[in-house]
Amino acid sequence: MLELKNIFFTVNDAGTDVEILRDVNLKIDAQKFIVITGPNGSGKSTLAKIIAGIEKPSSGKIIFNGEDITDKSITERARLGIGFAFQQPVRFKGLEVFDLLRLASGKNLTITDACEYLSEVGLCAKDYINREVNASLSGGELKRIEIAMILARKSKLTIFDEPEAGIDIWSFQNLIRIFEKMRREIRNSSIIIISHQERLISIADEIVVLVNGRIQHQGSGKEILPKLIGTKSISSVCDKLK
Amino acid sequence: MFEMDDIQKRILREVADLHKVPSGAYNFRVNSQLAGRNNSANIEITSKEDGSGIDIRIKSGTVNESVHIPVVLSVSGLTEVVYNDFYVGENCDVVIVAGCGIDNCGVQNSQHDGIHRFFVGKNSKVKYVEKHYGSGTGTGKRILNPTTEVNLDEGSVMEMEMVQIKGVDSTNRKTLATLKADAKLFVRERLMTHGVQQALSGYHVSLDGENSKADVVSRSVAKENSYQKLDLCIIGNAACHGHTECDSIIMDGGKILAVPSLEANHVDAMLVHEAAIGKIAGEQLIKLMTLGLTEKEAEEKIISGFLK
Numbered sequence A: 001m002l003e004l005k006n007i008f009f010t011v012n013d014a015g016t017d018v019e020i021l022r023d024v025n026l027k028i029d030a031q032k033f034i035v036i037t038g039p040n041g042s043g044k045s046t047l048a049k050i051i052a053g054i055e056k057p058s059s060g061k062i063i064f065n066g067e068d069i070t071d072k073s074i075t076e077r078a079r080l081g082i083g084f085a086f087q088q089p090v091r092f093k094g095l096e097v098f099d100l101l102r103l104a105s106g107k108n109l110t111i112t113d114a115c116e117y118l119s120e121v122g123l124c125a126k127d128y129i130n131r132e133v134n135a136s137l138s139g140g141e142l143k144r145i146e147i148a149m150i151l152a153r154k155s156k157l158t159i160f161d162e163p164e165a166g167i168d169i170w171s172f173q174n175l176i177r178i179f180e181k182m183r184r185e186i187r188n189s190s191i192i193i194i195s196h197q198e199r200l201i202s203i204a205d206e207i208v209v210l211v212n213g214r215i216q217h218q219g220s221g222k223e224i225l226p227k228l229i230g231t232k233s234i235s236s237v238c239d240k241l242k
Numbered sequence B: 001m002f003e004m005d006d007i008q009k010r011i012l013r014e015v016a017d018l019h020k021v022p023s024g025a026y027n028f029r030v031n032s033q034l035a036g037r038n039n040s041a042n043i044e045i046t047s048k049e050d051g052s053g054i055d056i057r058i059k060s061g062t063v064n065e066s067v068h069i070p071v072v073l074s075v076s077g078l079t080e081v082v083y084n085d086f087y088v089g090e091n092c093d094v095v096i097v098a099g100c101g102i103d104n105c106g107v108q109n110s111q112h113d114g115i116h117r118f119f120v121g122k123n124s125k126v127k128y129v130e131k132h133y134g135s136g137t138g139t140g141k142r143i144l145n146p147t148t149e150v151n152l153d154e155g156s157v158m159e160m161e162m163v164q165i166k167g168v169d170s171t172n173r174k175t176l177a178t179l180k181a182d183a184k185l186f187v188r189e190r191l192m193t194h195g196v197q198q199a200l201s202g203y204h205v206s207l208d209g210e211n212s213k214a215d216v217v218s219r220s221v222a223k224e225n226s227y228q229k230l231d232l233c234i235i236g237n238a239a240c241h242g243h244t245e246c247d248s249i250i251m252d253g254g255k256i257l258a259v260p261s262l263e264a265n266h267v268d269a270m271l272v273h274e275a276a277i278g279k280i281a282g283e284q285l286i287k288l289m290t291l292g293l294t295e296k297e298a299e300e301k302i303i304s305g306f307l308k
């Protein structure tokens, strides 16, 4: 479904070149649930942006369903079936939740359908459907709306950047249910989740560990998890107490 | 009633959302002529003796009634100054819809300067909606210079919605308000300019009475090579609350000058101003593009939401 070949990403920071991604190679098949993890600043969000077309790699190729999309725009990639839930969702003065859900769905979404998506992310539809997506929404509410938009979008490949951040424990269970439902309902779809959560890591088909812009480990949960415990890549509940 | 042609009907739809003759009181002015008028039991419209405009008198206790006073200019080269005075009695609750549309296909300028004065009686509530619109392919300019003067008596409330989104080449809007005790003024202004249009919008709100309150919010978009000057001034002369906000999106070669000012002449006057000018946030465009919109489509969605 998706193949990254020798991806490098370098930025120029005050005169010096900084390598953020170094020779990333990754192949993701259809119907997979992949978790990308790694320490803060290791390049996970940058990698997601490169897949979605928000950043262009300095070198390397991106192949999506057999097609070279390296030079395709964000819009073209979205239309080909790549969806991206941001780590930090964007606020819009004046646009309402319903407007965004409708844009995400790409069709004349009905209020009933829109409400369905909101309920799935645990938001009471009637309280939110006409809320402006502005600074008055809390971080957790915004994050849930971002996920509802992805549900409405129904992409073949969806990337979630730290979907659990800011979401409470109760909805964390719900979140896992949502991912499973997406996999069932969108045929041949794959999901990439960027996460530090042990629970998510343990249910993934495959784990990719990014450290310092490089893929350090890649494999099944069983293989990788023991290597991660006790490192900065992963957070379980008792981290702070240890 | 006077027959209107298609252009005139279209303008009427734009400025007053009117698809047919409204119920209630109305006064239609088309190309400087009276084109239709209706009074209701509680609302009386009369022409001023010198012909310079109309007086609208609303009896005390009038509730759930509306007045429409749209103006249409569809002949090139017309210039007019019109004085409309609204006398709203006590304990009323009414909606007043004004609006002016100019269609200019000719080479001469068309200009409408409307001076509206409101005298709102004690404890009355008025909702005022004003839309300005220009169309036509001529080189003659479409010019609108509205002056609105609002006098709010004790306990009265005025809500003003003023919109100018398209086609007006030059505008100089002035809104002056004085508020007595417990009176409240809420203003929502929406402005968009494009081409080489110029828009000046000035507010001068005097909070004279104890516990009076004003909230003036202006949102604007300046595209292409247009120019806007937004001048929002609130004066607190008593224990009062005043808030102004002017929030602008600038695009292309647009220019915006925002001049907020607050003047407090009483120790319990609480006045706040917020102003922000900036281009559309890149992350907003990117978000909508990840939903499959082109950059242009994303821009249009963001602006139409912002000006809603």
Ligand SMILES: Nc1ncnc2c1ncn2[C@@H]1O[C@H](COP(=O)(O)OP(=O)(O)OP(=O)(O)O)[C@@H](O)[C@H]1O
Pocket (backbone or CB within 6 Å): A011, A013, A020, A038, A039, A040, A041, A042, A043, A044, A045, A046, A047, A087
């Ligand atoms: N445009 C840029 N200019 C300079 N530095 C950048 C740029 N984009 C990313 N970086 C840097 O690249 C590194 C990787 O950032 P990225 O956001 O991808 O990390 P991350 O793995 O998602 O971290 P987190 O877990 O905190 O979300 C960081 O050190 C960041 O500061």
Ligand SMILES: [Mg+2]
Pocket (backbone or CB within 6 Å): A044, A045, A046, A087, A161
């Ligand atoms: Mg990140």
